[in-house]
Amino acid sequence: MNARERGPRVSAAAVIRHRLFWPAAVLVLLLLANVFFTPGFLSVELKDGHLYGSLIDIARFGAPLILVAIGMTLVIATGGIDLSVGSVVAISGALSCLWITGLEDQQSVTGVLTAVGVALGLALFLGLCNGVLVAGIGIQPIIATLILMVAGRGLAQLITDGQILTVNSAPYKLIGGGYWLTLPFGVLIVLAVLGITAFLTRRMALGLLIESVGGNAVASRLAGIRSRGLIVAVYAFCALCAGIAGLMISSNVSSADGNNAGLWIELDAILAVVIGGTSLAGGRFSLGGTVLGALVIQTLTTTIYSIGIPPETTLLFKALVVTAVCLLQSPAFREKALNRRRRRPQAAPASADPKVKVPA
Template structure:
């Protein structure tokens, strides 16, 4: 028999260039399919728009030992939303939702400011630490209450947290007696408006909480338990996972994050407003989670995507102010942009809008290939 020889391979510069182009296409295709690709592109687009609209937007200056600049302001003002969105991410990963985070933000800020306003010396570090401990303790208890209603009481998460959303806002107004509590405390102001090691202190706190959440969910088994409960709670119970305990811990963590955000917001303005503090922040947090790629049906989650989503929301707010959108249409404009971002992220939407025609004669096989979701083919 005559052996069958393989065709000779092309060599030379042309073949090397073709191989390089194929490798580059493969890398770009893999990057485009990554769940963080579209949020990163959207964030870069918004930042680019701000560069065009605002002179020196990317400039970061060091004045009196503090960093100042447009990027620093976005991170500083976005820190409370990042924290609330982190807690919301873990709750949504279990298949639930927490609509009460805005009320918890108001309650935590109101209780801390009320305690500080009653001190003989509002600059007392011990007194401020006591106020912070009381506020965060109450925030965690409120989170545990939500978790008990969902895990033990069997109430739907949207209903259980809606109760605290309505009642909690009233509790915050009772704490403040319907007034705006104003304080003058330098140690408390550090939380939301102070600087440490040249960086905004609130940004350092947000980074620490994000790192802690990533450590607990990605380096320990807690993240797998959360995803398991969100994917199939009954199967998780049968496999030995204590779904009730996981739910209570997740809602408690969400309450803690909302409480820290409440301290940041109230300390930034040195006052507590039980009616307006944290108003609608729960909706921005849910949007940040969705933009970050976490599914509302539960299961897998992405903390990095949530941080990106929160930064997108804050950058969008900054962009709206830079463009000069009228205040009465700000929410509508924001909703339209977020809707567009979510549609661009959707593989099904991109497949329908940017569908490429297959080769001629592909027939039913080509049509079937086009209908396979990107997640399956990747």
């Protein structure tokens, strides 16, 4: 076989081995499955200066999950985990809506910006608390964030007094339910956060430092990296992303529900990170893979509703698809499934000529 014949096969194998191949393939398959049940699923229309369509809806409704997953990616890259993002989502939405309900004019842009600033400030503070518990005191990440996961949900219900707060503010509605430049405003926020994060982690040394801390924290500290400050900053950023997601969710429905807002979004975010190819053990991470993983989860949710799967089996169907994606990403599983185990080299057979002596 010459080099020209061998080249395309090698390149195709490299594409299949790429960590983003299987999430992208599953996303395409889900979209095609929707086309089979809904012929106009991929169509996008421009009405009244806004883009409409199922693809736009997937991006708009998946924006909060993408934001939370971006923050979760950096936390997992340091070898940690953050289970409190769902509670931070609820707290952020509850505090902003409570502030807006106390305004004399809910249409005031200044008042809405103040509410947004206060909510994000509290989210940032909660993230700093998580980081201090993990990096400063030395509590295991799953325990430190579990404290806020439980207490934060109670704090959100305390802010709303156990009720659903409703607001009627056009400026606030823009965050999660409005459009700008024909696109949903939430999608533009996600693109801005993703662009800033990618610039800081891939164009600067910050990403390498995060990966080094996640790969070997002791060696990183001995090399002069201030791992504690870096871990605190990562947890604060994750909480900030969750706070923005909370604003989106509450803005989209013009209300705040301290009990159900952001419920179990931390699990979907972790799944999105894992589907995107980032290891839970820490180290190397992929922001593009995380975005693909979040889109897979949101598309899967849309598919479940569009093809009429019974609500009782929704979580089971979702778990099966996610499990299939994770198995497809595993090289060991693919080798076993395709019977491509590496063969050990066999010993050379003894000579059949009796005159030839084989050394002992």
